[in-house]
Amino acid sequence: MSLWEFIEGRYDDLLQAGFDHIWLVGLSVLLCTVIGVGLGVATYQTNRPREIVLAVTSTFLTVPSFALFVLLIPPLGIGAPPVILALTMYGLLPVVRNTITGLREVDPSIVESAKGMGLGRAQRLTKIELPLAWPVIVTGVRVSALILVGIATIGAIVDGPGYGEFIFNGLARVGSPVAVNLVLAGMIGVIVVAIIFDVFFAVIAKLTTSRGIR
Amino acid sequence: MTTSTEQSLGAEATAPEMGMAPIRREHRTVASYLLMPVFLALVCLGLYLYVQSKELDTIEQRALNASRLGTAGWEHVQLTIVSTIFVILIAIPLGVFLTRPFTRRFRGVLLTVANIGQALPTIGVLALFAVAFVFIGFKAAIVGLVAYTVLPVLRNTMVGLQQVDENVLEAGRGMGISKMGVLTRIELPLAVPIILAGVRTALVINVGTAALATYINAGGLGDIIVAGLSTNRLTVQITGAVLTAVLALLVDYLAGIAEDVLRPKGL
Numbered sequence: 001m002s003l004w005e006f007i008e009g010r011y012d013d014l015l016q017a018g019f020d021h022i023w024l025v026g027l028s029v030l031l032c033t034v035i036g037v038g039l040g041v042a043t044y045q046t047n048r049p050r051e052i053v054l055a056v057t058s059t060f061l062t063v064p065s066f067a068l069f070v071l072l073i074p075p076l077g078i079g080a081p082p083v084i085l086a087l088t089m090y091g092l093l094p095v096v097r098n099t100i101t102g103l104r105e106v107d108p109s110i111v112e113s114a115k116g117m118g119l120g121r122a123q124r125l126t127k128i129e130l131p132l133a134w135p136v137i138v139t140g141v142r143v144s145a146l147i148l149v150g151i152a153t154i155g156a157i158v159d160g161p162g163y164g165e166f167i168f169n170g171l172a173r174v175g176s177p178v179a180v181n182l183v184l185a186g187m188i189g190v191i192v193v194a195i196i197f198d199v200f201f202a203v204i205a206k207l208t209t210s211r212g213i214r
Numbered sequence: 215m216t217t218s219t220e221q222s223l224g225a226e227a228t229a230p231e232m233g234m235a236p237i238r239r240e241h242r243t244v245a246s247y248l249l250m251p252v253f254l255a256l257v258c259l260g261l262y263l264y265v266q267s268k269e270l271d272t273i274e275q276r277a278l279n280a281s282r283l284g285t286a287g288w289e290h291v292q293l294t295i296v297s298t299i300f301v302i303l304i305a306i307p308l309g310v311f312l313t314r315p316f317t318r319r320f321r322g323v324l325l326t327v328a329n330i331g332q333a334l335p336t337i338g339v340l341a342l343f344a345v346a347f348v349f350i351g352f353k354a355a356i357v358g359l360v361a362y363t364v365l366p367v368l369r370n371t372m373v374g375l376q377q378v379d380e381n382v383l384e385a386g387r388g389m390g391i392s393k394m395g396v397l398t399r400i401e402l403p404l405a406v407p408i409i410l411a412g413v414r415t416a417l418v419i420n421v422g423t424a425a426l427a428t429y430i431n432a433g434g435l436g437d438i439i440v441a442g443l444s445t446n447r448l449t450v451q452i453t454g455a456v457l458t459a460v461l462a463l464l465v466d467y468l469a470g471i472a473e474d475v476l477r478p479k480g481l
Binding site for chain 1: 337442
């Protein structure tokens with residue numbers, strides 16, 4: 001059976017896996033954006049906490065995904081929950097790092113003039129600093145989404161939904177004719193999801209960047 | 215490790231490519247050098263006490279004895295080191311070759327391909343070799359790991375060489391240094407930090423992906439995890455997963471030290 005026939009035959013399954021893959025990664029990206037930007041805003045002005053947050057989030061990314069998924073089985077069971085928590089941990093570093101860098105790169109004289117105009121701390125942050133740092137932050141979120149699309153595949157080991165199922169099913173059938181189709185279909189699916197996220201965030205970056213700095 | 219901010223993604227070099235913003239590295243203190251080993255030792259101690267406190271049945275005893283764990287750990291280390299050595303041997307010369315003037319035309323395309331390749335899941339690359347050529351075992355795992363992690367090292371080598379200031383090269387040539395001399399005495403040393411960041415990325419990816427090598431019968435600590443999963447023994451799963459994580463963090467920590475030590479003095 002050719003790959004094309006395989007894809008036609010399993011069209012519904014593949015589409016379902018695609019939706020699963022997208023919501024799994026989408027939810028995780030949303031969580032790490034909220035947490036990551038929060039951590040970045042909270043720590044960008046202070047040296048010690050900033051270093052600690054960066055060190056901890058980069059340590060998360062060093063832990064192999066296979067190990068982390070399995071370690072999350074005792075507290076969270078199998079299926080989507082351990083995968084979402086693990087993906088959120090993996091996605092933090094790019095978001096936190098870019099939030100901190102973006103905020104620190106804002107020209108101090110601009111912040112100074114905002115102060116002179118009588119803007120308070122919170123207003124300076126929401127009206128001046130965050131909008132100026134936003135393009136860098138969105139890039140971090142985009143990088144994080146691309147990393148997570150790949151890692152989500154491994155989630156199939158703990159019964160996480162998405163295209164990983166196809167790849168691992170293929171691996172379990174090494175030598176049989178359907179194995180190649182399963183793996184290839186899974187890989188193509190992952191690439192399509194990656195492209196969808198990349199385009200999505202490119203559009204988001206365009207739409208949400210403050211007009212003045214576009 | 216408190217300041218080891220450019221970790222797994224080799225951020226220094228990926229910054230222009232992948233949009234990861236760089237954070238300047240500060241000098242580490244002795245205390246921060248000790249933090250990670252102490253933490254990992256405590257984790258291992260905790261794991262040991264946890265396993266000791268359990269009454270192990272025969273399946274668990276078979277999976278969790280010193281020789282089985284030692285073999286799996288050693289296989290894992292071999293997979294990681296052998297694949298990384300091949301990556302260095304292939305990617306750095308290739309990177310040097312592809313930054314010579316006559317390759318300028320297709321350089322951009324290559325970097326794009328290298329970046330897109332990174333979005334593929336590591337397991338997919340391993341799986342593809344396995345199912346397409348019924349190629350499994352240690353050698354297959356090495357081929358899969360190398361095929362994947364050549365990309366970050368190649369990319370960092372090219373970026374590292376390209377960001378060397380043209381004026382510095384000009385000065386070198388003006389002093390009468392040969393083309394080869396400019397490469398080995400000026401370009402490569404200046405690119406070393408970024409190349410090392412790439413090698414560290416490759417090491418971290420390799421040590422993590424080697425855990426999945428068990429799915430193509432190539433051994434490693436993944437064997438222990440899978441043994442635990444397939445027999446539904448929590449103690450075995452946790453032992454395998456914790457040891458895998460400890461090994462990965464240790465490898466990254468050692469690579470971080472190597473990065474600091476190998477960096478040319480003047481930089």
